[in-house]
Amino acid sequence: MPERTCVGCRGKAEQADLVRIVVVDGRFAVDARRRLGGRGAYLHPGCVARARKTRAVQRALRAGAGEPAQLAEVLEALEAPEQARSLGQNGT
Numbered sequence: 001m002p003e004r005t006c007v008g009c010r011g012k013a014e015q016a017d018l019v020r021i022v023v024v025d026g027r028f029a030v031d032a033r034r035r036l037g038g039r040g041a042y043l044h045p046g047c048v049a050r051a052r053k054t055r056a057v058q059r060a061l062r063a064g065a066g067e068p069a070q071l072a073e074v075l076e077a078l079e080a081p082e083q084a085r086s087l088g089q090n091g092t
């Protein structure tokens with residue numbers, strides 16, 4: 001399995017354990033099937049809160065310093081417990 005670095009904790013994990021967030025046509029999206037091209041940021045589902053604090057996703061995607069409302073929506077969906085379970089919670 002390919003390994004990727006989580007932008008939240010900087011830890012390495014198998015790609016399958018991480019969520020990939022991409023920018024497509026100027027909009028943030030979760031690349032659930034890992035088929036979208038372009039720059040992506042990998043994140044443990046349990047590291048979403050930390051990444052929001054440090055704005056790691058925006059930095060990884062070169063999307064500027066703020067948190068666009070649309071990215072907030074994407075990350076909030078990831079933070080929802082039922083969503084995190086289906087994506088594989090890492091225990092934090």
Ligand SMILES: [Zn+2]
Pocket residue numbers: 006007008009010011043044046047
């Ligand atoms: Zn992490």
